[in-house]
Amino acid sequence: xxxxxxxxxxxxxxxxxxxxxxxxxxxxxxxxxxxxxxxxxxxxxxxxxxxxxxxxxxxxxxxxxxxxxxxxxxxxxxxxxxxxxxxxxxxxxxxxxxxxxxxxxxxxxxxxxxxxxxxxxxxxxxxxxxxxxxxxxxxxxxxxxxxxxxxxxxxxxxxxxxxxxxxxxxxxxxxxxxxxxxxxxxxxxxxxxxxxxxxxxxxxxxxxxxxxxxx
Numbered sequence: 001x002x003x004x005x006x007x008x009x010x011x012x013x014x015x016x017x018x019x020x021x022x023x024x025x026x027x028x029x030x031x032x033x034x035x036x037x038x039x040x041x042x043x044x045x046x047x048x049x050x051x052x053x054x055x056x057x058x059x060x061x062x063x064x065x066x067x068x069x070x071x072x073x074x075x076x077x078x079x080x081x082x083x084x085x086x087x088x089x090x091x092x093x094x095x096x097x098x099x100x101x102x103x104x105x106x107x108x109x110x111x112x113x114x115x116x117x118x119x120x121x122x123x124x125x126x127x128x129x130x131x132x133x134x135x136x137x138x139x140x141x142x143x144x145x146x147x148x149x150x151x152x153x154x155x156x157x158x159x160x161x162x163x164x165x166x167x168x169x170x171x172x173x174x175x176x177x178x179x180x181x182x183x184x185x186x187x188x189x190x191x192x193x194x195x196x197x198x199x200x201x202x203x204x205x206x207x208x209x210x211x212x213x214x215x
Contacts, residue, residue, distance in 0.1 A: 030108040030156065031165045037107030037115035040072070041082035047214050049081055049207070050185040052088040052173055055103065055122040056096035056130055057181045063201040064123040070204055081211065085119075086169040088181050095130050098157075100166050102139040105156035110148045117146040188214035 041048075049071075053060045075081045087100040099122050107115030121142040122129070129135040136157055143153045156162065176185050176194040184207070185197040196213050198206055 027161050030105075030161055033111065034104040034108040034115070034162060034165055037112050038085045038104075039082070040076045040084070041079075043079075043082060045189050046079075047081045047186060047188045047211055049075070049083050049211075050086060050172075050176070050187070051083065052086045052169075052176075052178045052181055052183040052185070054088055054090045054093055054096040054181045055099035055119070056093035056126065057090065058126070059201050060182045061123045061126050063182050064119070066201065067204060071207065074204065075207065075211070086172060087166050088169065088173045088178055088183070089166065090181065095132070095135050097166065098135050098139070099129065100169075101157055101160065101162045102135075102142070104162035104165055105153055106143060106146065106148055108156065108162070109152055110146065114146060114148050118142060118148075121145075184210070186210045186214045 053064075072083070076083045087096075087103070089097045089100060103115055103118045103122060106118035110117070118139075125138075125142075129138040132138055136154070139157065140150060140154055144150055173183075176183075176197065178185070178197075180199050182201070183197055183199045185194050187194065187196075191214060196210050198210060
């Protein structure tokens with residue numbers, strides 16, 4: 001099976017519809033920043049955990065609230081592994097695509113802090129924005145609270161500037177045969193086989209077991 005990219009090649013993304021060349025350049029730069037904001041470590045000598053989430057997914061919310069801090073402290077902040085957070089939008093879960101745009105736009109405009117802050121709102125306030133017919137005003141309110149520039153954020157959302165990044169994540173999920181969220185795919189240094197993966201809100205001991213398999 002094909003390897004998952006440690007970092008997304010923005011040059012490989014399809015061009016977004018634009019009316020001016022400089023707008024296209026700006027969108028590429030935004031996607032590069034969004035891509036960097038969701039990546040924790042790029043050391044090719046480490047194992048990498050690829051996490052696939054849908055922000056509208058209740059099980060993803062449970063994992064985020066119960067275990068995501070432990071995952072980052074134990075494995076990422078210790079320098080043991082890299083972590084890449086991918087979006088995997090499930091059509092039956094309403095508003096997940098728009099939430100993915102909000103997370104990436106926040107990361108593009110405010111870096112890791114913006115991405116993490118928006119992700120925190122999306123999961124903790126999941127029931128609120130999922131109930132909205134138009135969640136954009138809710139996302140804008142979150143951005144305002146986080147200190148993210150409002151007009152650029154709104155523009156990023158309304159123009160679907162992050163659509164190529166989300167579609168690239170969906171293709172990556174297809175290569176890894178991801179079918180649900182949250183799914184965690186484990187790759188050792190230089191490895192290409194994505195069979196070492198599990199799905200769901202599982203205890204941290206599962207991460208120990210799967211990391212042992214790819215080292």
